[in-house]
Amino acid sequence: MSDIFTPKRIGQLEVKNRLMRSATAERLVDKDGVVTDDLLAYYKTLAKGGVGTIVTGYTAVDPQGRSGWQMMAIYSDNYIKGLQGLTNIVHQYDTKIIVQLNHCGRYSAGALIGTNPLAVSASHEEIKGEFPPREATESQIKDVIRAFVVSAERAREAGFDGVQIHAAHGYLVSQFLSPRTNKRTDQWGGGIENxxxxxxxxxxxxxxxxxxxxxxxxxxxxxxxxxxxxxxxDSINVIKYLIENKAEPDAIEISGGVTFDTVIRKDVLSPEKEAYFLPQAETFRRTYPNIPLILVGGIRSYEIMEKVVGEKKMDLVAMSRPFIRDPNFPLSLQKTCRGVRTDAPTTCISCNLCLGMKKEPVRCRASENPITKISATRS
Ligand SMILES: Cc1cc2nc3c(=O)[nH]c(=O)nc-3n(C[C@H](O)[C@H](O)[C@H](O)COP(=O)(O)O)c2cc1C
Incomplete structure (x- = not known):
């Protein structure tokens, strides 16, 4: 019996299988961050395609924390109705949907928000241009925390099965965690606890x-x-501190990196290159045997998926690019139970051409199969 097609309890949630669509900003919202019909159609396709859990693309908890026009938004009650559309469609297929809450911090787009981006610490040599980041005051930090909390309330009202706080990839929460970007000397900076x-x-x-x-x-x-x-x-100690302070997360998705080439590695074309954060995830598993863990990063073949949830004891395997290539792949995989890689037309080749689409909806350019087109033909 395949492990990846068995249900699993992740904290309070029962998911129907071990496959998760990792957060992917599809750029299918309108310029105000509102859900569009194309996004609804794409989520319908994803849910019909058999994935157990979908995490939305990063979603702005604060208008000042947006990275671009096409970031989904949840920073006002006006967004709830559109988001309800997403959760309703996905739930029709017994699929769970989690919204990823984010503030981009120093990567917020100054030209869009009309001011210098809020950051944990002021300007940094890597951020150039017209709008250098500014250090958040104590009261601004508290406002952003409140924005996450209120957004989570809206998420529940919109029918999401949970929220995922984006604490990775160099955005605001990750900026606080990193000693490279956090230069504060108050209670928000210094040692790993602060x-x-x-x-x-x-x-x-x-x-x-x-x-x-x-x-x-x-x-x-x-x-x-x-x-x-x-x-x-450090990252192991972050979790220790959360547990000690009664803020243990209900599940941890393990990623890594703050640059595209480390987060979203290219050319994952052999089993040895797959699951590229697995060694670190094994340390998490040994240290925290009881916390649900989800692994993302270069998972491609059926064999590796089975290894990660079976032998390596991760609870879910999460993928992004394979779902851009073929949102339907879990069903095909279930039917054949063969390696994804051997299923040549649907295999993501990690060429990263999908990242080069600045203002257009994300699509797989290797297959030249726009996700909007896929949605239209499959709905
Ligand atoms: C087009 C695109 C958009 C992404 N958007 C997000 C996002 O909104 N939030 C996030 O945490 N990660 C985002 N990621 C990163 C993925 O979730 C994932 O961590 C990374 O692509 C590695 O997994 P993969 O090898 O299965 O693609 C994005 C990746 C791609 C390719």
Missing amino acids: RSRFLMEIIKQTRQKLGADFPIWIKTNCEDFIDGGLTLS
């Missing part, structure tokens, strides 16, 4: 507001893979 305080407060206050039943997941970096960034031992 650097984790922002994430801890978001989880703790969300739980206080929404109760223990509402799932709060995080996506975190196992390492930043950059000089002076978060190390594996």
Whole structure:
């Protein structure tokens, strides 16, 4: 019996299989971040395609935390109705849907938000241009924490099965965690406990507001893979601090890196290159045997998926690019139970051409199969 097609309890949630669509900003919202018909059609296709859990693309909790025009938004009650459309469609197929909550911090687009982006610390040599980041004051930090909490309330109202706090990839929460970007000397900076305080407060206050039943997941970096960034031992200690402060997440998705070439690695074309954060994830598993863990990053073949959930004891395997290539692949995989890689037309070749689409909806350019077109033909 295949492990990946068995149901699993992840904290309060029962998911029908071990496959998850990792957060992917599809750029299928309108310029105000509102869900469009194309996004609804794509989520219908994904859910029909057999995936157990979908995490939405990153979704702005604060208008000042947007990276571009096509970032989904949840920072006002006006967004709830559109988001309800998404959860309704996905739930028709017994698929769970989690919204990823994010503030881009220093990567927020100054030209869009009309001011200097809010960041954990002021300007950094890597951020150039007209709008250098500015250091958040104590009261601005508290406002952003509140924005996450209120957004989680809206998420529940919109019917999401939970929220995932984006604490990875160099956005605001990750900026707080990293000693490379967090240069503060107050209670929000310095040692790993102070650097984790922002994430801890978001989880703790969300739980206080929404109760223990509402799932709060995080996506975190196992390492930043950059000089002076978060190390594996740091990221293990972040979780320790969360647990000690009664802010244990209900599931942890393990990612890594703060640059495209480390987060979204190219040319994953052999089993040895797959599951590229697995060694670090095994340390998480040994240290935290009872927390549900989800692994993302270069998972491609059926054999590796089975190994990751079977032998390596991860609870779910998460993928992004394979779902851009073929949102239907779980059903095909279930039918054949053969390696995805041997199923040549549907295999993501990690060429990363999907990342080069600046303003257009994300699509697989290797197959030249726009996701909007796929949606239209399959709905
Ligand atoms: C087009 C695209 C958009 C992405 N958007 C997000 C996002 O909104 N939030 C996030 O946490 N990760 C995002 N990612 C990263 C993926 O979730 C995932 O961590 C990464 O692509 C590695 O997994 P993969 O090898 O299965 O693609 C995105 C990746 C791609 C290719």
